[in-house]
Amino acid sequence: MALPILYSFRRCPYAMRARLAIAVSGVTVELREIKLSAKPAALLEASPKGTVPVVVLPDGGVLEQSLDVMAWVLGVHDPEQWLERMDPELVNENDGPFKHALDRYKYPERHESDAMVHRAAGLGFLEKLDARLACQPQLCGARRGLADMAIMPFVRQFAAVDRAWFADLPLPHLQRWLVAHLEDSLFGAVMVRHAPWREGDAVTLFRGPTAPAQD
Numbered sequence: 464m465a466l467p468i469l470y471s472f473r474r475c476p477y478a479m480r481a482r483l484a485i486a487v488s489g490v491t492v493e494l495r496e497i498k499l500s501a502k503p504a505a506l507l508e509a510s511p512k513g514t515v516p517v518v519v520l521p522d523g524g525v526l527e528q529s530l531d532v533m534a535w536v537l538g539v540h541d542p543e544q545w546l547e548r549m550d551p552e553l554v555n556e557n558d559g560p561f562k563h564a565l566d567r568y569k570y571p572e573r574h575e576s577d578a579m580v581h582r583a584a585g586l587g588f589l590e591k592l593d594a595r596l597a598c599q600p601q602l603c604g605a606r607r608g609l610a611d612m613a614i615m616p617f618v619r620q621f622a623a624v625d626r627a628w629f630a631d632l633p634l635p636h637l638q639r640w641l642v643a644h645l646e647d648s649l650f651g652a653v654m655v656r657h658a659p660w661r662e663g664d665a666v667t668l669f670r671g672p673t674a675p676a677q678d
């Protein structure tokens with residue numbers, strides 16, 4: 464039976480959140496790792512806008528947004544009930560103002576931006592997350608859910624711009640939360656390196672660490 468096809472880029476935070484949801488769901492997909500500088504024709508045919516992640520379903524349907532990929536795959540199977548722990552407002556703030564600040568902090572040359580101004584802007588969101596995590600282990604309660612996994616890859620990127628600065632922040636709850644997710648086997652499973660896919664390659668399967676093996 465044809466599998467859903469996931470076009471992905473290992474270091475992309477949007478693709479990471481999609482892979483995290485796919486991994487926890489136990490759904491098996493065909494993984495096609497791409498290079499952003501050399502997007503395969505098959506990806507651009509399926510989704511001309513040319514961003515990842517993209518999922519092409521066996522019925523020909525195409526999912527072009529990372530949050531749609533998460534919602535789709537958790538709709539198929541959601542063993543940890545991630546869908547119950549979503550906060551659309553918080554995720555919108557992550558994808559909007561926080562991502563805007565992250566890009567301009569991380570790549571000031573590209574954006575002709577003042578990195579420190581945008582680091583300060585992003586810090587406001589980090590403080591908000593820390594305040595939440597002071598009252599509960601995860602962003603929407605006791606257990607990890609969709610909100611945590613949709614946001615964590617972006618906080619990871621922000622933290623990695625200047626690790627010493629991040630480590631010195633008085634945000635112990637956020638730091639604890641980030642380290643725990645980065646050390647979790649689920650994250651390890653979605654960060655395995657794959658060679659870029661080329662037309663005609665053998666199929667590479669992607670499935671989570673706890674998914675039952677398939678022939």
Ligand SMILES: N[C@@H](CCC(=O)N[C@@H](CS)C(=O)NCC(=O)O)C(=O)O
Nearest residue numbers: 475476477499513514515516528529
């Ligand atoms: N709104 C999209 C954004 C995806 C996105 O921007 N992905 C980046 C990589 S992190 C990308 O593919 N950029 C295209 C490019 O750099 O050519 C989503 O949620 O999936």
